[in-house]
Amino acid sequence: MIKLYTFPPSTNSRKVRIALIEKGLEFERVNVDLTKREQKSSDYLKLHPFGQIPALDDEGFILYDSTVINEYLEDEYPYPPLMPKDSEGRARARLMEDFRDSHFNPYFVHLIQEIRKPEGERDTQRIENAKGEITKGFDRIEMELEGREYLANSFSLADIAFMPNIDLLDRFGITVDAKYQNTGAWIDRLKGRPSFAASAT
């Protein structure tokens, strides 16, 4: 059976949990407790050379990096498809995943790091900057969703990449302004998918 090395609050692990659930694949969860730095243990470093989660073990084939893992799942278990069939659509999905991984999610990581600190020690400027950058991200998402229900037309790995972040918006008190109509409707669509709730832990 597929083994996923994961931790409930990890946004990148949840990306993979969602893909596995969407594909109807059974998997065993192996908890790697980041608060205990289990990701840096010598045993775990044999699976993931950089000591991060998620990592996946598919009957002895071990790989890491949430985006690479989700692409592997799509290749190995193609039904139901989570990538568009056409090369333009696939490139579009990958661009949006890269935007999420490199320019959207890192600001959530900043917020998570700050919220873990005792209240008096939090860097308020870093928090405000992160919230500002996340809000700027909505400008791009809004534009990308013009005339389409999902980022690459059909529901895909690109939308999945954003789902863990969407669940954190309320927690960090980030509201999506009503002017972002496409984004608001997309968020409702994603929250309505059974994999949204089922992947929470």
Ligand SMILES: N[C@@H](CCC(=O)N[C@@H](CS)C(=O)NCC(=O)O)C(=O)O
């Ligand atoms: N590009 C990697 C990033 C993985 C990553 O940043 N994982 C975080 C949890 S979401 C982690 O393991 N942090 C602990 C650490 O870096 O020591 C991916 O998408 O899997």
